[in-house]
Amino acid sequence: MSALPFTEYLAGAYEAAAGSLPGARDAAVATRRKAAIEAFRRHGLPNHKLESWKFTGLNALERQQWVLPANDGGVDAVRLTAATLTIDSHRLVFVNGRFDAAASKIGALPKGATLAPLSAAGDALKDALASAGDDRTVSLSELNAALASDGVVLLLDDGVQLDKPVEIVSFGVPALVNLRHLIRLGAKATATVLESYRDGGSSTSAGWTNVYAHVAIGTGAKLTHIRLQAEHDAAYHAALGRVSIGAGARYAHASVQAGAALARHELHVEFAGGDAEVDVRGLVLARGAAHLDHTLFLHHAVPDCRSNQLFKHVVDDHGHAVFQGGIRVAPQAQKTDAQQLSRTLLLADRAQIDTKPELEILADDVKCSHGASIGDVDAQQMFYMQARGIPAAEARRLLLSGFAYEIVTAVPEGALRDYVEAFVEGWLAKNSEKGGAA
């Protein structure tokens, strides 16, 4: 236990590391990082008293003396193969919070495309470090700005189509890892991005991965963004994403959270132009004592946009799932269509779920609805299948698999969907092996 307050302790860690962080010699970058750590010191960690953090507490973080990762060792080949796509992709691997060039491979890029690790992104670093807000609710993103050791910068000029997916793989290490991504798509550009956060295989105490992603999607552009969080069972994972969507653009996001002791994926999406579409899906697979949180703020700031949210939770043991889904429809955002559905299966007596849809609707010509359902696996469905000779464990696995599949289908068909599906099925298989009470 540190004698210093948590914020002071991390500020000290920043002072010690500042010289070796990317862009340390650039005065503007150094100033920004300094301001960011000051903002974090001022605000401290978010706590239960903040409405958006009502269900997720970060006290456990304060009980550990975090170190920044040492730059040594890579990832073993077996673990790397298991965590990556079988098809050709632009792969960027991060170990110890740093770009691992040996494990990565960035293929030939079309003209007008930039894809590089943040540590080698040159001037884009300044853009990537831009603040997500001087506010206690997002103070972790300021800590991230101060300490970001690497990340991914993907910039596409107007009309550039990236045919191979961008694959970002981070292996958690027993340290505080700060990754910061910047994804910017010009008009009519398209890209698919897969972010994977995997267990680095360390046997010692688990780490804390703190991620911030800034995503800007230009007019008529299309981004498919898949996120898989499968960190070590004792790890902490906090991610914040800010997405702005231009006119006529499309953003499809699927987030699967299945690892870590405590994880939160918070996403702020804002429509900046009309006739745009957002489809956000989330799947929580919580086992053991995992506390997994999806928090989403969707801001319909302009007219004529559509959004769809579908979140599913499978909670076993004494797992705890949290879903907060905020939708704000601004007074001028007429003709908005915003739908939200959250469904939860509680598989064990001590499993729990907290959900809070939050609809703030200030325009009248809108179609907004939300729903939530919580329960165990349906007894009638079980009976139906058992009556047809399917053993209870198998029936249960099939039902869970069907439940989760709606999220998996948000992933484009092919290798990418196979990858997510295999992961989800793997998790569920482990669950039925354990023999959850049917």
Add this chain to the structure above:
Amino acid sequence: MAANAQTIETVEGLAGEYKYGFVTDIESELLPKGLSEDTVRFISAKKGEPQWMLDWRLRAYKAWLRMAKEKGEPGWAKVSYPEIDFQDIHYYSAPKKKTLKSLDEVDPELLATYEKLGIPLKEREILAGVAVDAVFDSVSVATTFKGKLKDLGIIFCSMSEAVREHPELVQKYLGSVVPVTDNFYATLNSAVFSDGSFVYVPPGVRCPMELSTYFRINEAKTGQFERTLIVVDKGAYVSYLEGCTAPMRDENQLHAAVVELVAMEDAEIRYATVQNWYPGDKNGKGGIYNFVTKRGACRGARSKISWTQVETGSAITWKYPSVILQGDDSVGEFYSVAVANNAQQADTGTKMIHMGKNSKSTIISKGISAGKAQNTYRGLVRVMPGAAGARNYSQCDSLLIGDRCGGHTVPYIEVKNRSAKVEHEATTSRISDDQLFYCRQRGLSEEDAVSTIVNGFCKEVLQKLPMEFAVEAQKLLGVSLEGSVG
């Protein structure tokens, strides 16, 4: 063109005419403005309360001071208003005439007021069979049907009387559902509550008539701090009606009531409210601040508490009638229509806390916003680990009329038991063009069409109102709709 510019204009033209705006000029006994320990002692002394009641009030007052110092008024609700100066309020006022034996003795002007409100006390007595405990400002001036109820062992009296006559019941149950330190306004109420109703229904008795109380804020700048306690013993039943109207005012009036319900084994309580206090003018000037704590406890197995409310008035409504489902197989219900027009702000909803096995709850909430109003549904469904087989169904719909109002929904759902089944659905929309076109095509005027559609939208809730109340509720809703949706 659902609610087009013309409709909105019509709506606004009609709005702001509060039909029940008048002031009755009766000589009142008024305590000077301000709140101190002496105020609390004065109120207690004035009512001739025993020492234990005074101690209870003082404990609440001290807790309130601490709350005011540490946190101040709660700020989480989606309402905004200037800070309340709690020293600028009268904490006690009572019509001067007191002990009355029959209606003849009631101040004729007071009776005239009821007349204007459409509550002919005498007629009600005879025709409707409703015992009305009329609370005029702070002291009950007329209680009818007492004899009839007494024969059955039912106690229906003012809170002051209950404190004097039935101290053992009051001491046992007062504050047992809404603790003294529950929240800022409830604590303030505990310290300075003026009067209210007390009901006790003995085991196995089915109260033969709807009990009813009309609250009415009369004296200018009198905070009204009603305290109601209803205890229904094993296997008993009561239906309680509460309806309110208030005169037009320029300055905001604070209303912080507390209602506690206790239902024992197999008991059932139905509590219906029609609230139509002065909502302020078109710009929200004046109007009542309605900060109410209502909570029921289903203490025994198979007990049932049902809240039904039609909220059309008040500048600000802050109200969450809740049920704590302690008993196994207990049932909680919440049916609500909240209409907010012009500059009204409503933040209302319910809390269903499931503790008993197989406890069930139903929430149906209909929010209608028009003008510049903000209408928020804020609800909580919590299933505790022990509440195996708990079941909840919630539906909350919002209807928006005009493009400057807001309809918000914030349902919290916290489930800690796997065998629980919780469902929640909500929609937000405006009156659809199709519906309007269909009605217009069949010869309804636009106003009638809108009114018909809105009535249909609220139907599920209006149906739940007791017969005796339904007429008046629809009348009140009608008045409100007339001024709000055309």
